[in-house]
Amino acid sequence: MTSWLITGIGAGLGRALAQAALARGDTVVGTTRKATDEAFTGLAPGRAHVLSVDLTNQASVHEAVARAEELTGGIDRLVNNAGYGMIGAIEEVSIAEARALFEINVFGAMRMIQAVLPAMRARRAGHIVNVTSVSGHAPWAGTGIYGASKYALECLGQTLAQEVAPMNIRVTNVAPGGMRTEFAAAGLRIAGKDIADYDEVAHFARRSLTENAGKEKGDPRRAAAAILTALDAPEPPLNLLLGEDALHYATDQHAFVAAQIKQWEALSLSIAFEDA
Numbered sequence: 005m006t007s008w009l010i011t012g013i014g015a016g017l018g019r020a021l022a023q024a025a026l027a028r029g030d031t032v033v034g035t036t037r038k039a040t041d042e043a044f045t046g047l048a049p050g051r052a053h054v055l056s057v058d059l060t061n062q063a064s065v066h067e068a069v070a071r072a073e074e075l076t077g078g079i080d081r082l083v084n085n086a087g088y089g090m091i092g093a094i095e096e097v098s099i100a101e102a103r104a105l106f107e108i109n110v111f112g113a114m115r116m117i118q119a120v121l122p123a124m125r126a127r128r129a130g131h132i133v134n135v136t137s138v139s140g141h142a143p144w145a146g147t148g149i150y151g152a153s154k155y156a157l158e159c160l161g162q163t164l165a166q167e168v169a170p171m172n173i174r175v176t177n178v179a180p181g182g183m184r185t186e187f188a189a190a191g192l193r194i195a196g197k198d199i200a201d202y203d204e205v206a207h208f209a210r211r212s213l214t215e216n217a218g219k220e221k222g223d224p225r226r227a228a229a230a231i232l233t234a235l236d237a238p239e240p241p242l243n244l245l246l247g248e249d250a251l252h253y254a255t256d257q258h259a260f261v262a263a264q265i266k267q268w269e270a271l272s273l274s275i276a277f278e279d280a
Contacts, residue, residue, distance in 0.1 A: 005029055005030055005031060006025065006030045006031075006080045006081060007030065007031045007032075007033075007076035007077065007078060007079055007080045007081070008022070008025050008030060008031065008032045008033065008076075008079070008080065008081045008082075008083065009033045009034075009035075009069070009072045009076075009079045009081070009082050009083070009116075009120065010022050010025075010032060010033070010034045010035070010082075010083040010085055011034075011035045011057070011059065011083065011084055011085050011086035011112070011113075011116060012034075012035065012036070012085045012086030012087065013032075013034030013035065013036060013041075013044065013054070013085075014036045014037065014038070014041070015185065015186050015190075016183070016185030016186055016187060016191070016224055017085060017135065017180065017183060017185060017224045017227055017228065018034070018083070018085040018086070018135075019044075019224075020224040020225050020227065020228040021083065021085070021227075021228040021231055021232075022034050022044070022052075023047065023225075023228070024225070024228040024229060024232055025232070026047050026048040026051060026052055028232075029051075030051070031051045031052075031053075031075075031076050032048075032051065032052055032053070033053045033054075033055060033071075033072040033075055033076060033079075034052070034053070034054055034055070035054070035055050035056070035057045035059075035068060035086065036054055036055075036056060037056065038054075038056060039054075039056040040054060041054040053072075053075050055068045055071060055072065056068075059086060059107075059108055059111075059112030059113075059115060059116070060107045060108065060111070060112065062115055065112075065115040065116060065119050066119050068119075069116070069119040069120055073123055078123065078127060079120055079123065079124070079130070080129070080130060080131065081130070081131045081132075081133060081235065082116060082117070082120045082130070082131075082132050082133065083133040083135065084112075084113035084116055084117070084132070084133065084134045084135060084157070085135045086108065086112060086113075087108055087109040087112070087113075087135070087153075088105070088108060088109070088187075088191045088192065088193060089147075089150050089187055089191055089192040089193065089213075090102075090105050090147070090149050090150040090153075090192075090193050090194075090195065091146055091147060091150070091192060091193070091194050091195065091209055091210045091213065092146065092149065092194060092195025092197070092206070092210075093145070093146060093148070093195070093199065093202040093206035093207075094148045094149070095197075095199060095202070096195040096196075096197040096198065096199055096202065096206075097148075097149045097195045097197075098195070098196060098197065101149070101193070101195060101196065102149045102152075105149060105150065105153055105193075106153055106156070109150075109153035109154070109156075109157065110153050110156045110157055110160070113134060113157055113160070114160060117132060117160070117164065120132070121168070121173075124168075124171070124173050125168075125171050125173070128171055128172045128173075129172055129173065130168075130172075130173045130174070131173070131174040131175070131176065131235060131240070132161070132164065132168075132173065132174070132175050132176075133175075133176045133177075133178060133231070133235065134157050134158075134160070134161040134175070134176070134177050134178065135178050135180070136154045136157045136158050136161070136177050136178065136179045137150075137151070137154040137179055137180060138179050138180065138181045138245065138247075138249065138250035138253050138254055139151040139154050140154030140155045140157060140158040140177075140179055141158070141179060141245075141250075141253070141254040141257055141258070142253040142254055142256065142257035143257070144209060144253075145205050145206045145208070145209060146202075146205070146206035146207060146208060146209030146210060147209050154179075157177070158177055158179070161175050161176075161177040161242075162175075162177065162242065162243075165242050174240050175242060176234065176235060176240050176241060176242060176243075176244060177242065177243050177244070178231055178234075178244045178246060179243065179244065179245050179246065179250055179254070180222060180227060180245075180246040180247055180250060181220075181221075181222055181245075181246065181247030181248070181249035181250030181251075181253070182216070182220035182221060182222055182247065182249055183220050183222030183223070183224050183227060183246075183247070184218060184219075184220045184221075184222060184223060184224065185220075185224055192213060192214075194210065221247065221248060221249065222246065222247040222249075227246050227247075230244075230246060231244070231246075
């Protein structure tokens with residue numbers, strides 16, 4: 005039996021993953037903005053627990069992690085799932101809006117990671133899972149600030165994996181594409197400023213996400229099952245893309261970057277000191 009701490013289990017992928025883990029007999033401590041969630045705890049009395057945590061508050065995070073350790077006897081897997089989206093051209097998103105987004109999407113995850121690591125290091129075991137996004141691989145006009153937060157989380161996870169590997173702690177970054185959740189509705193915020201010059205390009209993201217809300221191809225239940233399969237593997241992946249769109253956009257972006265590197269290779273190498 006595996007013990008989980010999953011942030012943001014109120015709905016969407018977090019809820020689906022928590023339900024899938026409970027269905028196979030695991031113990032799950034989930035965090036929400038509410039103090040209680042009787043529908044969730046009723047799924048598996050004694051194994052399903054809900055904690056209210058403020059991810060922007062260090063003390064709140066450490067209290068939640070300590071309580072989760074008590075409830076589970078030791079957290080095996082932390083899943084940093086909580087977060088929200090932001091739509092707007094770079095010029096349109098205010099510094100305050102960007103800072104608030106990073107407080108949850110990046111620093112909230114970082115606080116959770118720092119809070120669980122001491123016990124995981126002591127046990128020489130554990131697995132940290134960061135739910136990023138294909139936007140953390142492939143930039144998309146109109147989603148730059150959200151994508152920047154996911155790029156940051158991708159870097160945190162990849163670097164963390166190197167740092168904790170000697171202590172038998174695993175890290176997996178999960179990058180979904182579009183899924184049929186509340187992300188494009190309740191989970192999406194629009195920049196307060198609206199500049200008409202961005203209507204054609206940057207504002208396409210807003211139209212695309214809102215008009216296709218509820219029509220996304222990704223099934224959060226199948227995504228949850230895929231995550232379980234990946235994490236249970238003898239050698240879990242560091243990077244896991246979820247969905248046809250995620251594979252398409254990430255593959256195209258990485259190919260573009262590789263082609264640019266090759267095209268400008270000679271110039272890149274030209275800056276070396278010449279031997280005397």
